[in-house]
Amino acid sequence: MPVVLQTRGRRRAGGRVLWACAETFVTCGVLVLLLVVHQLWWTNQQARAEAREQVSVLEREWGEWGISPSGGGEAGGGGDAGSGDAASDVTVESGEPPVVSGESAAPSSGPSSSPAPPAPDSRAFAILRIPRLGLTVPVARGVSKRSVLDKGYVGHYPGTAGPGLPGNFALAGHRNTHGEPFRYVNRLREGDRITVRTRERTFTYRVDQVLPQTAPRDVGVIQAVPRSLVKPSYGYSRPGSYLTLTTCTPEFSSTYRLVVWAKLVS
Structure with a gap:
């Protein structure tokens, strides 16, 4: 009889251990699921909302300066700014730009001959529109x-040319999470229109080349x-x-970079 009681006690103890392990696994699974939801859904909602608000702020400010949505104003007109709802399109580390080192990135090769437009750090100074993607950012x-890309913005590489200027106006954006404005840039094709609206006017570019990787x-x-090295x-x-x-490629990875080049047409 004592032997039987001891065996039952061991079984009960083993069952409690198994139950505790099962609860731990379930809890860990729920936490992982919540983390995935936060990364893939919540960060997008927050970033897109902030990006939309910033676009509205810029358009209100420029409206007070008497600048029309088409980029006319006193400084002269530009191409059609296009349209798009940032709520549905606004691109980990699958969104990191190339040549990133640490929190911020700058090309190690030095600045171009065309200075960037003056603006406070991390404050938006232009609006990018890609009609094919329905993107406004x-x-x-x-x-x-932290201060640019994760807010759902597109970032302007320090040292590269300003919009509409000779040189290379180079931009980076997340492809997944945090608004993912550049998630679908792989769909761009030669001839697609891209506009960049600033306080002064709107510049129109046409896609010319795509470097897939x-x-x-x-x-x-x-x-x-x-030119790719x-x-x-x-x-x-x-x-x-x-x-x-x-932006990064393939999706949900930072292994390689995807590059799209366009030329200024107006």
């Missing part, structure tokens, strides 16, 4: 994740005359006014 100086530190893609068949050999969009 603010552009801020710098590519800091390159190394994260391929700094050639954001040079004044952009990893895949030299992609890029340009003559000065011009270029727009560069950079």
Whole structure:
């Protein structure tokens, strides 16, 4: 009889251990699920809302300056600014730009000959629109994740040209989470229109080349005359006014970088 009681006690103790382990696994699973929901859904909602608000702020300010939505104003007109609802489109580390080192990034090759437009750090100074993607998103100086990219903005690489100026107006954006404005830039094709609206006017670019994949530190893609150092068949050999969009690829990964180049047409 004592032997039977001891066996039953051991079974009960083993059952309690198994139950405790099952509860632990379930709790961990719920926590992981909540983390995924936060990263894939909640960060997008927050960032898109902030980006939409910033676009509205800029448009109100420019309206007070007497600048029409088409970019006319006293400084002269530009192309059609396009349309798009940032709520549905506003691009980890699958959204990091190339040549990022730490919190902020700047090309190690030095500045281009065209200075960036003056604006407070991390404050949006332009509005990027890509009609094919239905994208409308603010552009801020710098590519800091915390103060620019994670807010759902597109970041302007320090040292690269300003919008509409000779050189390379180079931008970075998240592809997944935090608004993911550049999630679908892989869908862009030659001839697609991209506009950049500033306080002064609207500039229109046309997509010219797409580099599907390159190394994260391929700094050639954001040079004044952009050309890939990893895949030299992609890029340009003559000065011009270029727009560069950079993001990570494949999705939900930061292994490589995807690059889209466009040329200024008006």
